[in-house]
Amino acid sequence: MSSSSSEKPMRQQVEEYIVSLQESIVSGFEKIDPNAPKFKRDSWIRAQGGRGQSCVFAMPDPSSPAGKANTHTSVLEKGGVNISIVHGLLPPAAIKQMRADHSSIPFDPEKETSLPFFAAGLSLVIHPRNPNAPTVHANYRYFEITEPLKEGDTGQGKVMAWWFGGGCDLTPSYFFEEDAKHFHSVLKAGCDQHGADLYPAFKKWCDEYFYLPHRQEARGIGGIFFDDLSDEPHKHLPSGSSAPRPKTPSELFAFIKTMGDSFGPSYFPILTKRMSLPYDDHMRRWQLVRRGRYVEFNLVYDRGTKFGLMTPGARIESILMSLPEVARWEYMTEMGSEEGTEEWKLIQVLKTPREWA
Amino acid sequence: MSSSSSEKPMRQQVEEYIVSLQESIVSGFEKIDPNAPKFKRDSWIRAQGGRGQSCVFAMPDPSSPAGKANTHTSVLEKGGVNISIVHGLLPPAAIKQMRADHSSIPFDPEKETSLPFFAAGLSLVIHPRNPNAPTVHANYRYFEITEPLKEGDTGQGKVMAWWFGGGCDLTPSYFFEEDAKHFHSVLKAGCDQHGADLYPAFKKWCDEYFYLPHRQEARGIGGIFFDDLSDEPHKHLPSGSSAPRPKTPSELFAFIKTMGDSFGPSYFPILTKRMSLPYDDHMRRWQLVRRGRYVEFNLVYDRGTKFGLMTPGARIESILMSLPEVARWEYMTEMGSEEGTEEWKLIQVLKTPREWA
Numbered sequence: 118m119s120s121s122s123s124e125k126p127m128r129q130q131v132e133e134y135i136v137s138l139q140e141s142i143v144s145g146f147e148k149i150d151p152n153a154p155k156f157k158r159d160s161w162i163r164a165q166g167g168r169g170q171s172c173v174f175a176m177p178d179p180s181s182p183a184g185k186a187n188t189h190t191s192v193l194e195k196g197g198v199n200i201s202i203v204h205g206l207l208p209p210a211a212i213k214q215m216r217a218d219h220s221s222i223p224f225d226p227e228k229e230t231s232l233p234f235f236a237a238g239l240s241l242v243i244h245p246r247n248p249n250a251p252t253v254h255a256n257y258r259y260f261e262i263t264e265p266l267k268e269g270d271t272g273q274g275k276v277m278a279w280w281f282g283g284g285c286d287l288t289p290s291y292f293f294e295e296d297a298k299h300f301h302s303v304l305k306a307g308c309d310q311h312g313a314d315l316y317p318a319f320k321k322w323c324d325e326y327f328y329l330p331h332r333q334e335a336r337g338i339g340g341i342f343f344d345d346l347s348d349e350p351h352k353h354l355p356s357g358s359s360a361p362r363p364k365t366p367s368e369l370f371a372f373i374k375t376m377g378d379s380f381g382p383s384y385f386p387i388l389t390k391r392m393s394l395p396y397d398d399h400m401r402r403w404q405l406v407r408r409g410r411y412v413e414f415n416l417v418y419d420r421g422t423k424f425g426l427m428t429p430g431a432r433i434e435s436i437l438m439s440l441p442e443v444a445r446w447e448y449m450t451e452m453g454s455e456e457g458t459e460e461w462k463l464i465q466v467l468k469t470p471r472e473w474a
Numbered sequence: 475m476s477s478s479s480s481e482k483p484m485r486q487q488v489e490e491y492i493v494s495l496q497e498s499i500v501s502g503f504e505k506i507d508p509n510a511p512k513f514k515r516d517s518w519i520r521a522q523g524g525r526g527q528s529c530v531f532a533m534p535d536p537s538s539p540a541g542k543a544n545t546h547t548s549v550l551e552k553g554g555v556n557i558s559i560v561h562g563l564l565p566p567a568a569i570k571q572m573r574a575d576h577s578s579i580p581f582d583p584e585k586e587t588s589l590p591f592f593a594a595g596l597s598l599v600i601h602p603r604n605p606n607a608p609t610v611h612a613n614y615r616y617f618e619i620t621e622p623l624k625e626g627d628t629g630q631g632k633v634m635a636w637w638f639g640g641g642c643d644l645t646p647s648y649f650f651e652e653d654a655k656h657f658h659s660v661l662k663a664g665c666d667q668h669g670a671d672l673y674p675a676f677k678k679w680c681d682e683y684f685y686l687p688h689r690q691e692a693r694g695i696g697g698i699f700f701d702d703l704s705d706e707p708h709k710h711l712p713s714g715s716s717a718p719r720p721k722t723p724s725e726l727f728a729f730i731k732t733m734g735d736s737f738g739p740s741y742f743p744i745l746t747k748r749m750s751l752p753y754d755d756h757m758r759r760w761q762l763v764r765r766g767r768y769v770e771f772n773l774v775y776d777r778g779t780k781f782g783l784m785t786p787g788a789r790i791e792s793i794l795m796s797l798p799e800v801a802r803w804e805y806m807t808e809m810g811s812e813e814g815t816e817e818w819k820l821i822q823v824l825k826t827p828r829e830w831a
Contacts, residue, residue: 159806173805182755183802197805331783331790398539405800412801413794416773417783426688426774433688437770440803443762444769445540447799448530448554449516449791 127279127366128235131259132202134370135239136170138257138377139200142241143172145381149389150192161432167203171435177442178246192250192392196243197438206231207262215262218345218352219278222262233274235261238283239377240421242439243384248404250391251289251296251337252411253384254439256421257377258282259370281369282344285380286323287387288337288411290404292463296387297338301473303383304341304376311372312362316474318353319343324470329414334467336414341376403452403460405445412444484636484723485592488616489559491727492596495614495734496557499598500529502738506746507549518789524560528792534799535603549607549749553600554795563588564619572619575702575709576635579619590631592618595640596734597778599796600741605761607748608646608653608694609768610741611796613778614734615639616727638726639701642737643680644744645694645768647761649820653744654695658830660740661698661733668729669719673831675710676700681827686771691824693771698733760809760817762802769801 143156156172163169176191177184207215209229216222222232238258245252259281264274287300301320308316323342328335343353348364350356363372415422425436453460500513513529520526533548534541564572566586573579579589595615602609616638621631644657658677665673680699685692700710705721707713720729772779782793810817 157805171805175805183759183804185755195803195805331788398542402540409797412769413773416770417780423774431688434806437803438805440766442804443800443802445800446552446794446797447540448514448528448532448552448795 126273127259127276127370128237128261128273130370131237131373134374134377135200135202135237135257138239138380139170139172139198142239142380143198145385146174146193146196146198146243149385149392152189153191153193156198161435163201163203163430163432165203165430166205167201169199169201169203169432169435171197171199171438173197173199173438174243175442181443190246192245192247192388194244194246195438195442196241197435198239198241198243199435199438200237200239201432201435202237204233204235207234212262215278219262219280219347219349221349222278230265232265232277233263235259235263240439241380244408244441245388245392247392247394248290248396248400249293249394250388251287252408252441253285253287255285255380256283257373259373278347279366280345280347281373282346283373283376284319284323284326284340284342285376285383286327286337286340286342287384288407289463290407291400291459292338292466293391296391297466297471297473299387300338300340300383303379305474307375307379308341308372310375311368313360314354314358314362315343315372316341318355320472322353327414329410329418331417332410332413334410334464335470336411336467338466338473339470346372402445405443406447406450406452407463408441408444409446412440415439483630484616484633484727485594485618485630487727488594488730491731491734492557492559492594492614495737496527496529496555496596499596499737500555502742503531503550503553503555503600506742506749509546510548510550513555518792520558520560520787520789522560522787523562524558526556526558526560526789526792528554528556528795530554530795531600532799538800547603549602549604549745551601551603552795552799553598554792555596555598555600556792556795557594557596558789558792559594561590561592564591569619572635576619576637576704576706578706579635587622589622589634590620592620597796598737601765601798602745602749604749604751605647605753605757606650606751607745608644609765609798610642610644610745612642612737613640614730616730635704636723637702637704638730639703640730640733641676641680641697641699642733642740643684643694643697643699644741645764646820647764648757648816649695649823650744650748653748654823654828654830656744657695657697657740660736662831664732664736665698665729667732668725670717671711671715671719672700672729673698675712677829679710684771686767686775688774689767689770691767691821692827693768693824695823695830696827703729759802762800763804763807763809764820765798765801766803769797772796 156174159171161169174193174196179187208231212224216224240256242254261276262278263276266274305316319341323339326342346369363369425431453464513531516528518526531550531553536544565588573581597613599611618633619635620633623631662673676698680696683699703726720726782788810821
């Protein structure tokens with residue numbers, strides 16, 4: 118990190134980074150499919166404080182009822198790369214919950230006070246059209262809680278608690294071992310630059326988080342997942358380890374930037390390799406059944422989605438952009454149960470997480 | 475109710491009724507579309523106690539990738555009429571929660587005891603193919619908590635608490651006022667046979683329950699919804715009313731039977747009237763967007779679905795048979811927003827519940 122950028126407040130540095138990361142990821146997708154329409158850039162202002170930009174791709178298939186006017190079958194089916202930079206007041210109930218992982222947040226149970234917060238993040242979900250090409254999800258975010266401003270104060274209160282979070286994971290309908298190895302290797306290489314304990318801890322956390330108990334299977338083949346990274350002790354990282362780990366705001370911001378910059382190298386080569394493979398109706402059907410499972414995870418378990426849906430005034434369309442264009446549910450589907458089939462091979466991988474890198 | 479049947483234990487009377495109701499509803503649907511395959515009857519045994527039968531219809535459209543081998547375009551797209559008759563031990567946490575509405579359940583916070591329960595019910599969801607024909611949902615159920623059996627006891631313990639619950643509601647993609655009036659009139663006529671306060675209370679409860687806060691719209695045009703009906707005071711029924719209401723087990727069972735028997739008359743005429751109306755790709759697309767909202771309600775809010783998904787050993791395929799064959803999500807869809815269109819008319823009805831009967 119250059120010394121000049123580190124003099125800026127962290128919230129400003131994060132904002133500048135995620136704005137440029139959004140543009141670089143979106144233009145990366147646009148270069149892969151130059152004949153498709155551009156992502157729709159949709160800026161918004163939050164009445165209670167802050168702003169954001171959704172970059173959304175949607176182009177129904179020419180063979181579907183909704184897409185008959187389209188002449189190009191696009192590489193992507195539906196997806197979004199969204200950023201939001203918001204601030205406001207955090208209600209006492211939310212503060213109480215956050216104290217579990219951030220003891221530096223002051224909380225007086227006698228006085229039900231709200232505290233100012235700042236949150237900036239990038240979140241993306243991309244569902245490609247070709248069943249051979251996996252869905253991908255990524256998220257990079259920064260959170261701050263500051264001292265309440267007194268009447269007459271201007272500017273921003275002192276930072277009392279802060280942390281980084283995020284992750285990146287892959288959800289194939291058809292399993293290619295080389296894709297899993299490539300994806301995890303790129304993420305591991307990024308993590309390893311900042312500490313040897315990071316990848317193993319965050320890979321395990323990802324396997325645990327993206328799991329559907331009612332299906333007894335993982336959502337996909339994982340990646341990394343992390344939250345609450347700050348200078349405080351962390352329950353997912355080994356406490357007695359001799360390996361250094363990023364702790365200061367600038368060290369953790371450097372880690373987040375490495376991971377954000379790794380998104381393209383982790384995913385674009387896989388998409389490019391799979392997007393033109395031949396497929397048939399049977400494979401498309403299986404892809405839609407798998408997308409049903411994706412919907413189940415996001416609506417039933419995903420903390421971000423649930424939190425968003427319960428938040429009054431939240432931007433529902435940005436939250437639910439993670440859902441696929443189309444999903445399918447079959448009662449007692451036989452797909453995936455016949456031993457030796459490609460669908461069965463995927464299920465085996467989802468039932469038992471493996472090491473890929 | 476004949477005097478001979480009322481001598482049987484209520485759990486047996488309910489079981490016999492829902493078994494015959496399932497058969498009569500399923501054969502009602504089969505008569506409407508004699509060229510379609512029959513419902514698939516799928517009996518199951520619960521390892522922890524009890525049994526059930528799912529009657530499921532699934533037949534992908536010939537124009538879809540999954541349905542190319544089909545020669546008949548069926549009236550129904552996907553649906554199920556399920557019954558379950560189960561018993562077992564209710565854990566202390568569940569007992570504690572149920573005591574809120576059933577003070578006759580004994581609960582000693584010092585002793586964390588489980589209590590035997592019995593539950594029997596019929597649950598159905600039908601998604602027709604034609605966008606003019608509404609989705610329908612219905613449920614009729616009976617619950618009992620009995621005294622724990624001591625070692626050496628045989629048979630069944632004394633009933634300590636019992637109640638009936640259920641409901642029936644309609645979810646159209648295109649709004650026909652005459653259908654809403656017909657549906658609600660049949661339900662109201664059934665309720666009115668058992669007490670003048672029932673329909674207004676249960677209609678309101680239905681509007682409140684089937685509501686998506688994040689969309690600020692109802693799931694459909696309502697119907698009736700009720701739970702915890704027993705001889706205890708009921709918070710949804712006016713306490714000072716002079717109108718009689720069913721209170722004894724046999725009075726409430728008679729009410730449940732009237733409502734179960736009303737299902738066919740409330741829905742079959744609507745299905746028959748709408749199932750052959752012409753429709754185009756635009757209407758099919760809107761239907762799939764509306765089915766996305768149905769999925770959102772069931773996975774995010776529906777108590778039965780959530781409870782089922784969290785229950786270890788639950789039959790997931792029976793719980794999720796309520797989901798449509800296909801659902802669709804469009805980012806910031808323009809459908810429904812243009813004033814005066816048929817899609818817009820539906821949204822108006824979903825935003826503001828009305829009186830239909």
